[in-house]
Amino acid sequence: MNNQDWEILDQLSRHLNITKAAENMQLSQSTITKRLKQMEAGFDVRIVFRGKKGIHFTPEGEYLADSARSILKEYEVMKDTLWNMEEEVKGTIKIAVSNFLTSFLLFNVIRAFKEKYPEVDFQITTGWSRDMYDQVRNDDVHVSFIRGDYQWQGRKHLLFEETLCIASKQPIPLAELPASPRIDYKKDIKLDTMISSWWDVNFREVPRISMVMDKAESCREMIRNGLGYSIVTSLVVRNMEDIHKTELKDREGQLIRRGSWMFYHEKSLKLKAVRKFVEFIESYDPSRG
Numbered sequence: 001m002n003n004q005d006w007e008i009l010d011q012l013s014r015h016l017n018i019t020k021a022a023e024n025m026q027l028s029q030s031t032i033t034k035r036l037k038q039m040e041a042g043f044d045v046r047i048v049f050r051g052k053k054g055i056h057f058t059p060e061g062e063y064l065a066d067s068a069r070s071i072l073k074e075y076e077v078m079k080d081t082l083w084n085m086e087e088e089v090k091g092t093i094k095i096a097v098s099n100f101l102t103s104f105l106l107f108n109v110i111r112a113f114k115e116k117y118p119e120v121d122f123q124i125t126t127g128w129s130r131d132m133y134d135q136v137r138n139d140d141v142h143v144s145f146i147r148g149d150y151q152w153q154g155r156k157h158l159l160f161e162e163t164l165c166i167a168s169k170q171p172i173p174l175a176e177l178p179a180s181p182r183i184d185y186k187k188d189i190k191l192d193t194m195i196s197s198w199w200d201v202n203f204r205e206v207p208r209i210s211m212v213m214d215k216a217e218s219c220r221e222m223i224r225n226g227l228g229y230s231i232v233t234s235l236v237v238r239n240m241e242d243i244h245k246t247e248l249k250d251r252e253g254q255l256i257r258r259g260s261w262m263f264y265h266e267k268s269l270k271l272k273a274v275r276k277f278v279e280f281i282e283s284y285d286p287s288r289g
Helices: 003-015 018-025 029-043 059-085 099-116 129-137 174-179 189-202 216-224 266-270 272-282
Strands: 048-051 054-057 091-098 120-127 143-147 155-168 181-185 208-213 230-233 244-247 257-264
Touching: 003 018, 003 029, 003 054, 003 059, 018 029, 029 059, 054 059, 059 091, 091 099, 091 129, 091 272, 099 120, 099 143, 099 272, 120 129, 120 272, 129 143, 129 189, 129 257, 143 272, 155 189, 155 216, 155 272, 181 216, 181 230, 189 230, 208 216, 216 230, 257 266, 257 272, 266 272
Parallel strands: 091 120, 091 143, 181 208
Antiparallel strands: 048 054, 143 257, 155 230, 155 244, 155 257
């Protein structure tokens, strides 16, 4: 057994799919299948069997997969500890980033940080903020970048705040919103709840949803072409002079704001590369992105 074998078992247990595991590891499916057969021969046990919707682990296979996770984690700790002893800042930082922040913030941050610390590598997971929150809560990553307010007992840093606004090609009187075509897009549940709560306070009618897009960027282009209005965060329509924005206010007349955060564990700062990255983010100005 080598490190790649443990990684194969870990990936298979996470996805229960040889194709997905092969894609994540940049290996061929035949390579993974061959290694599985060699592991089974070496241990003289059946590790997996195929079902209608992928693969399933035998009890022996589940034990090996659990062992794989422990061994890989211990290996990462050992590697990080060794690199931490060196004067040079190096190592691999595991981060989780919400989908929208990936395009708005991540690329510029990584590029700027790598210019300063070229020996540092990144292992990046992207997805919905809720899932990225679970990643740091479960200690699967060193740092998470999340949009929205989540209960967090560890260390955190407010990256920036944005407001919620009605975005349209032309100004729309508030009273006319229920009868106007609204363009929606897939968003995380916390943002959806914020928008729904504001709507319920101001209107009895349900919104007239004319179309639902898969991404905020697609929604923005529909707005730009005059096909309807949408309720979005200010970042979605930043620097777009051809789109009219009306900021939402709560019952007390205060702007409705949404924060974006960096979450991390105190213990992660023991790793030099992570500590330097956190310090870099805390002094980083997102407006230059």
